[in-house]
Amino acid sequence: MRERRDDRSRRMRPHRAAVGTRTRNRDRGQLSLTVVEAAVATLFVLAVAAGFALAPPAPASESDSLERQATDAASLVASVPAEAPGTLLGVACTSSGDFDARAARLHEVASAGLPNGAFVSLRTDVGSVGRPPPETARVGTATAVVPRCTATLEVWYP
Known part of the structure; x- marks a missing residue:
């Protein structure tokens, strides 16, 4: 067992x-x-x-950059106060003589925020300041509107 x-x-x-x-x-x-x-x-x-x-952001195209720079410069020109009531651009557009007296200051203000190598041209009915862009230049355009004045501003690179 x-x-x-x-x-x-x-x-x-x-x-x-x-x-x-x-x-x-x-x-x-x-x-x-x-x-x-x-x-x-x-x-x-x-x-x-x-x-x-x-991912890095897509680079903005050059024409968009020029348009943005022109818009910024036009906003600056339209908003700078004058020594008299109103804006510098509005007072400058009163007559050709007033424009000529303020042309250097308008050009200085328009060029203030631009990068090196950029040129600016500002045209109104009573006068213009800055060199106009050549036909081969890349150009950004904007308009500044204030009472009694409309200015066309062009930012360009040669």
Whole structure:
């Protein structure tokens, strides 16, 4: 009888070992394929978003830059106060003599915010100041309007 027990225990041992191994394999955690796909998709979306966020901005075209510079200069010219009531441009447009007396100051104000190498030309009904752009120049144009005067301002590079 003793042999039987030993026999049984021998037979049972391989079975128990196999069951124990299976149980251990089942207890070991495995990552779900859905979780892996979600993690990869999240990383991909974050990488694309970071690419857009960190990419340098597209350079503005040169004509847009010239137009912006001309608009800024025209705003400056239209807003500078005069020693009399009104703006410098409005007082300058009163007559040709007044324009000539204030032409240097108008040119100075119009050129104030421009980068080096840029030229400015300002034309009104009563006079003009600055060199007009040559036909081959890149030009940005804007208009400054104040009471009694409309001025066309051109910013250009040779």
